[in-house]
Structures are given as C-alpha cells and as structure tokens.
Amino acid sequence: MIIVGELINASRKAIKEAIQNRDVEAVQSVARQEHEAGAHYIDVNAGIFLGEEEDYMRWLVQTVQAAVDGPCSIDTPNPKAIEAGLSVHRGTPMINSISLESDRYDRMMPLLAGTDCRIVALCMSDEGVPKTAEDRLRIADRLINGLVQNRIPLENIYVDPLVQPISVDGAFGIEFLKAIALIREKFVGVHTMCGLSNVSYGLPGRSFVNQTFMPMAIALGLDGAIVNPLDKRMMAIIIAAEALAGRDNFCMNFIKAHRAKKFEL
Amino acid sequence: MIIVGELINASRKAIKEAIQNRDVEAVQSVARQEHEAGAHYIDVNAGIFLGEEEDYMRWLVQTVQAAVDGPCSIDTPNPKAIEAGLSVHRGTPMINSISLESDRYDRMMPLLAGTDCRIVALCMSDEGVPKTAEDRLRIADRLINGLVQNRIPLENIYVDPLVQPISVDGAFGIEFLKAIALIREKFVGVHTMCGLSNVSYGLPGRSFVNQTFMPMAIALGLDGAIVNPLDKRMMAIIIAAEALAGRDNFCMNFIKAHRAKKFEL
Numbered sequence: 001m002i003i004v005g006e007l008i009n010a011s012r013k014a015i016k017e018a019i020q021n022r023d024v025e026a027v028q029s030v031a032r033q034e035h036e037a038g039a040h041y042i043d044v045n046a047g048i049f050l051g052e053e054e055d056y057m058r059w060l061v062q063t064v065q066a067a068v069d070g071p072c073s074i075d076t077p078n079p080k081a082i083e084a085g086l087s088v089h090r091g092t093p094m095i096n097s098i099s100l101e102s103d104r105y106d107r108m109m110p111l112l113a114g115t116d117c118r119i120v121a122l123c124m125s126d127e128g129v130p131k132t133a134e135d136r137l138r139i140a141d142r143l144i145n146g147l148v149q150n151r152i153p154l155e156n157i158y159v160d161p162l163v164q165p166i167s168v169d170g171a172f173g174i175e176f177l178k179a180i181a182l183i184r185e186k187f188v189g190v191h192t193m194c195g196l197s198n199v200s201y202g203l204p205g206r207s208f209v210n211q212t213f214m215p216m217a218i219a220l221g222l223d224g225a226i227v228n229p230l231d232k233r234m235m236a237i238i239i240a241a242e243a244l245a246g247r248d249n250f251c252m253n254f255i256k257a258h259r260a261k262k263f264e265l
Numbered sequence: 266m267i268i269v270g271e272l273i274n275a276s277r278k279a280i281k282e283a284i285q286n287r288d289v290e291a292v293q294s295v296a297r298q299e300h301e302a303g304a305h306y307i308d309v310n311a312g313i314f315l316g317e318e319e320d321y322m323r324w325l326v327q328t329v330q331a332a333v334d335g336p337c338s339i340d341t342p343n344p345k346a347i348e349a350g351l352s353v354h355r356g357t358p359m360i361n362s363i364s365l366e367s368d369r370y371d372r373m374m375p376l377l378a379g380t381d382c383r384i385v386a387l388c389m390s391d392e393g394v395p396k397t398a399e400d401r402l403r404i405a406d407r408l409i410n411g412l413v414q415n416r417i418p419l420e421n422i423y424v425d426p427l428v429q430p431i432s433v434d435g436a437f438g439i440e441f442l443k444a445i446a447l448i449r450e451k452f453v454g455v456h457t458m459c460g461l462s463n464v465s466y467g468l469p470g471r472s473f474v475n476q477t478f479m480p481m482a483i484a485l486g487l488d489g490a491i492v493n494p495l496d497k498r499m500m501a502i503i504i505a506a507e508a509l510a511g512r513d514n515f516c517m518n519f520i521k522a523h524r525a526k527k528f529e530l
C-alpha cells in the first residue's frame with residue numbers, strides 16, 4: 001500500500017502559518033513525523049496562496065526533502081506550481097493530480113509526458129464528478145489512454161475514482177468501491193488511490209466512518225491512500241487489512257507491526 | 266445485516282457450567298444482553314455434551330425464548346438435537362447448519378425439507394474445507410440446489426463460505442471474500458453468513474484483525490454474521506460498514522446509533 005501523508009497542506013491553519021513565516025522547523029517536523037509513521041510520499045499543497053503558490057511549492061519541496069529522505073507528492077492543479085516543484089525535487093515525485101477537465105488536462109499533460117513521475121489521475125471531467133462506477137470507468141479509460149499515449153507506464157498511474165459523501169446519496173460509497181474493482185480488473189497494473197475522508201462528509205463520527213471505509217476499499221483492491229499517517233488506528237487498520245487481503249507474505253509486516261506495538265491503540 | 270449472537274455456546278466455560286447446573290438466570294441474562302445489543306437470532310449450542318445434547322438443546326431453546334422475544338439459531342450438526350430444538354421452538358428458527366458432508370447432508374435434509382427455517386449452509390464437503398473461491402462456489406451450488414429441490418426458498422438460505430486462517434495461507438482471506446461476491450452474483454436472493462473469527466487464528470491481536478475483516482466482508486456483500494454482539498466496537502463497525510455499503514437508507518440507522526452513543530467506544 002502506497003501511503004501519501006496529507007498533513008502539509010496550507011488549508012490547515014498551522015501549515016498555512018508555517019508557510020507564511022517560512023518556518024522551516026515547523027514544516028520539517030511534520031514531514032519527519034509523517035515519514036516515520038510510514039508515509040511513502042509527503043504531500044505538499046500550497047494551493048490557497050494565489051499568486052505565490054509557485055514560490056511556496058518550491059520552498060516546500062526543498063524544505064521537506066532537506067528533512068526527509070523520500071519523495072514528495074506535488075499537490076496542485078496549477079501547472080506552474082508543478083513545474084516549480086519539479087525543478088527542485090530530487091528523485092521521483094508523485095504528481096497530484098491530472099484530471100479529464102479539459103483545461104487542466106491540456107496544460108498538465110505536456111509537463112508529465114515521458115517522465116517517470118507517479119501520476120494521480122482524478123476521475124473528474126468537465127461534467128464534474130461522476131456518479132456511477134461505470135461513469136468513473138469511462139473517465140479512467142480516457143485518462144489512462146491519454147497518459148499511456150504520452151509515454152507514462154501503466155504502473156506509474158494512480159487512478160483516484162473520487163468518493164462522494166454517503167450522506168448525500170447512500171449509493172456513493174458502493175459506487176466508488178465498484179469503480180476500484182472495475183478499474184483494477186480492466187487495467188491490470190494500474191494502481192488506485194484516494195483520499196477517502198470525503199465519504200463521511202455530513203455525518204457525525206467521521207474518523208470512525210473513514211476507518212471503517214478503508215478496509216472496504218482495500219478489499220476491493222485499493223492500493224494507495226492519501227491519509228493522515230499520524231492516525232495510529234487508521235495505519236493499524238491498513239496493516240491488518242493488507243494482511244487480510246493477501247498482500248502481506250506470511251503476515252510478516254503485520255507481525256512486525258504488532259511487535260512494534262502499533263496495535264496498542 | 267442479520268446478527269446471530271454467538272455467546273450461548275457450551276464450549277465457553279461459563280455457559281457449560283450454566284447448562285450443567287440448569288442455571289436459568291445465567292443463560293437468560295446472556296440471551297437478554299445479546300438481544301438488547303442487536304442480535305436477531307440467539308445461537309444455542311450444547312455440542313460438547315455427547316449423549317445429553319438433545320435434552321440440553323430443548324432446555325436451552327425454552328430457557329432463551331422465555332426471556333427473549335425472538336428466534337434461536339439451533340447450532341448443531343446432530344439431527345436429533347435439531348429435532349429436539351425444533352420441537353419446542355416458537356417462531357422461525359435458524360438452523361446452523363447443513364453442509365455437503367454426505368452423512369450430515371443425508372440426515373439433515375429430511376428435517377429441513379419444506380420448512381420455513383432459515384438455514385446456514387456450510388461450504389464443506391467430504392473433502393473438507395475448500396481452498397479457493399471457485400471450490401466454495403461449486404459446493405454452494407450443490408447445497409443451494411439440494412435445498413431448493415427440498416422446497417427451501419432461496420431467501421431462507423445463508424451460505425457460509427467458511428473462512429480459514431490467513432496465518433496458514435495468506436490467500437485464505439481474499440479467497441473467502443471472492444467467494445462471498447461469487448455466491449451473491451450467481452445466486453441472487455441467497456444470503457451469506459459467517460463466523461469470521463477463524464480468519465485471525467494463530468495471529469496476535471485477534472479481535473482487531475476480526476474487526477478489520479468485517480467491513481471487508483460487508484464490502485463484498487456479506488449480509489449475515491455470527492458474532493459476539495456485546496463487542497461494541499464490532500457492532501459499531503457493522504453499522505458504519507452497512508451505511509458505507511449503501512444498505513442504510515439516508516444513513517438513518519447509523520445516525521440513530523450515533524445518537525444512542527454506540528460510537529463512544
């Protein structure tokens with residue numbers, strides 16, 4: 001399971017302030033905690049700073065990578081901010097994200113073509129977020145074809161089917177789960193990925209709902225997630241669910257995590 | 266989700282003693298707690314008492330139903346104990362269980378034919394417990410056909426694909442999950458059911474593993490479970506998972522449970 005740590009996002013007040021103050025230690029401390037908790041990529045998002053996003057993105061990537069020996073997930077729909085992040089990034093980043101929205105697609109694809117970046121492909125088009133699993137599959141199909149034609153290998157593509165709140169429509173959870181299964185069945189080698197907290201929007205007890213949804217998505221084949229890696233219960237659930245889904249040889253990772261007391265919650 | 270409360274089982278020491286002492290209050294107290302916690306059926310099992318099982322089964326059914334306004338799950342492979350339980354049961358019980366083991370099948374089917382009992386059908390044959398999802402489907406196919414030919418409606422059949430420990434073979438969890446999906450796809454109207462705790466046999470932190478497996482099984486379509494209904498976290502997970510699986514109109518059951526503080530764990 002690929003874990004993308006979601007905490008360095010300027011929509012969070014503490015991070016917004018840290019970025020504005022160019023507070024290296026504050027940003028690096030979060031990055032280190034995420035990395036140590038098991039994040040494979042540290043997401044960096046400065047999207048709220050219109051006009052300054054490129055500068056801030058460059059600074060975030062450099063600041064994070066000075067503290068953590070690992071890649072970033074460059075999180076923005078803004079091609080200029082992606083270029084800025086890429087210009088200083090060491091190693092292979094994740095790009096979060098391209099979509100089928102025509103403006104975003106047309107401006108983003110030339111930046112990505114032929115690179116070895118890991119690319120999050122959002123199932124969203126000019127018509128918005130699809131409702132059914134089949135609609136998601138159609139959008140994924142076009143995105144994957146476009147990326148492959150631009151020399152992105154299948155295994156570098158992470159399709160995010162985009163989950164919507166079950167408080168809005170009770171079928172939204174299951175349509176998302178079906179989409180995961182369909183995408184994995186049709187495009188062998190492609191990964192799936194999501195930030196699943198949207199599923200619980202409008203409900204009480206959101207973190208419990210999110211923690212329950214994670215193993216459901218893993219059961220259908222989800223193999224990447226944008227989460228708070230400091231949520232110990234969520235991380236323990238992911239480890240257990242992976243063993244249950246047959247993705248942990250001899251349950252070694254589970255047993256190691258248990259010995260490391262990761263299940264003492 | 267059909268919940269079968271598993272606690273009144275003579276393999277548990279306190280229940281064994283309560284049965285031997287004909288301790289009405291002890292048995293009824295557990296039955297009441299299970300019922301109040303949401304069990305739709307109260308499982309009764311006196312299987313350890315060879316030679317006395319019939320008497321004890323009769324007593325257990327009467328004792329439980331004197332305390333609880335609901336049906337029992339008569340849990341035994343012994344046809345005589347089933348007859349004894351049925352002779353005193355009010356309403357429509359669950360019978361747990363028939364299997365494709367030839368001796369059990371041949372002696373059990375005449376008792377069940379033409380009744381409106383809910384019937385748990387274990388995916389087990391004379392060759393033992395199957396390993397793959399497809400093997401489970403083949404056994405389910407023969408069991409369901411046999412039951413339908415004996416005038417059991419599809420919707421009264423609860424197929425238990427039988428989960429085996431992931432500590433023995435890492436694929437056992439996912440093969441079970443696939444079996445649930447295959448059975449539901451092929452036999453529309455048939456229910457699936459399981460006691461899933463076997464999945465974690467041989468691992469540390471078993472209840473955490475079981476709690477993680479439940480939403481995975483629900484995601485694939487499991488709609489019945491033999492569980493400890495006094496496990497508050499497990500019951501809360503089931504309620505959340507059902508809402509996430511689109512089986513809770515307007516999330517009303519989830520919201521009601523939240524108001525009743527069932528998510529304060």
